[in-house]
Amino acid sequence: MASYLRPTSLAEALDHLSAANTNAPVILAGGTDFYPVRVGRALDDDILDLTGIADLRGITASDEGWRIGATTTWSDVAAAELPPLFDGLRSAARAIGGVQIQNAATVAGNLCNASPAADSVPPLLAMRARVELRAAAGKRELPLGDFITGNRRTVLRPGELVSAILVPRPKKDAQSIFLKLGAREYLVISIAMVAVVLEVENNVVSAASVAVGACSAVAQRLSYLESELIGRRLNAALANRVAPAHFEGLNPIDDIRASAGYRREAAAVLVRRALTMLGKQKGN
Numbered sequence: 351m352a353s354y355l356r357p358t359s360l361a362e363a364l365d366h367l368s369a370a371n372t373n374a375p376v377i378l379a380g381g382t383d384f385y386p387v388r389v390g391r392a393l394d395d396d397i398l399d400l401t402g403i404a405d406l407r408g409i410t411a412s413d414e415g416w417r418i419g420a421t422t423t424w425s426d427v428a429a430a431e432l433p434p435l436f437d438g439l440r441s442a443a444r445a446i447g448g449v450q451i452q453n454a455a456t457v458a459g460n461l462c463n464a465s466p467a468a469d470s471v472p473p474l475l476a477m478r479a480r481v482e483l484r485a486a487a488g489k490r491e492l493p494l495g496d497f498i499t500g501n502r503r504t505v506l507r508p509g510e511l512v513s514a515i516l517v518p519r520p521k522k523d524a525q526s527i528f529l530k531l532g533a534r535e536y537l538v539i540s541i542a543m544v545a546v547v548l549e550v551e552n553n554v555v556s557a558a559s560v561a562v563g564a565c566s567a568v569a570q571r572l573s574y575l576e577s578e579l580i581g582r583r584l585n586a587a588l589a590n591r592v593a594p595a596h597f598e599g600l601n602p603i604d605d606i607r608a609s610a611g612y613r614r615e616a617a618a619v620l621v622r623r624a625l626t627m628l629g630k631q632k633g634n
Contacts, residue, residue: 356399360406360484360513366398367509368486377511379421380454382447383463406513415519420458420512424470425449427457435520438473438528438545445469445530448537458512464498471498471569472545473528474515476559482514483507491516501567522549522556527628529620533607540564541608542616546624548584555579555588562617565602572596575621586629589622596621 355375357363367374375396378384400406406421409430416436418427424443432440446452446460446469460470461481474494481497483490486509494515498504506512526547532538542564549557558579563569575596582588602613 352394352396354397354399356402358402358404360403363398363400363403363511364484364486364509367511370396370509374508377462379456379459380423380451382451382455383459400511413519416517418457418515418517420514421456422458424452424455424457424460428452433524435477435517435524435526435547438476438526438547439470441528442469442473442530442543442545445528445536457515461494461498461515462504462506462512464500464502464504466501466567466569467540467543467564468569469528469530469540469543469563472543472561472563473526474517475561475569475571476526476545476547477517478547478559480516480518481512482516483510484513485510489513495568495571498568520547520549520557522551524549524557525628525631527624529624531616531620539607542602542613542620544617544620544624546621546628548579548628550584553584555582555584560621562597562600562621565597565600565613565617567601570599572599572621579625584629586626588629589625592618592622592625594618 355366357366373396375398378397378399400421406419408419408422410417424446427443428440446455457470460468479494480491481494524547528545530543531541540563545561547559548555558576560572560575561569562572575592578591597614597618600614602610604610
């Protein structure tokens, strides 16, 4: 018989996970991915609902950076007072479904779902986010790029859950942007999406992160392009540095939404557009 558990502390949740042995419960946060795939059949999974753990929700700042609790919702992210570094993530938060979904869906849930088209992954990847994993035996951290390993695949071990996403504080002033292409503006799965974070000093790019999603099994950073941007003046002409060679590492697919070739070209257009918009924001 299926069970439903809603612990009120992280320690209690981890105890349940460690005691589960081979019959590990499904970890439930917002439930916006869990319920739709089970329409039309009985809910016979054992459930471990994390929404009763207050310590897992919210965004806190420190000298090192920001901690986003695992059950922080996308509405929480969109409404939070955060620096320009988070502008791209806040834009992605407003693109994840409708308001009802944003009120329930969680940051960690979107990562654990590990969809190639997960809107949160490119901006968090560009922010150099790390994932905090907890188990009864202890915790570990790893870069987001190492956490998601493929379509619907992560490195989560038995007895382990995501407790937070950690965003490091940039060394210089940082600004960011997120752009998404779909068949319509809202309530749509991405054809391609990009996120850019630029650290700037004296109007010169000192660090750059450019991430592309929905064009590979896992969102990817464009390290070759990032190195091309460093040392350049931040203005609209920065987009001229983008070249086809920067996108050779992507591996888009053909599906009902777009062809692989269209996705690759769309990614290039979005990256140029993002860099142009960031340059114009500086008024140069």
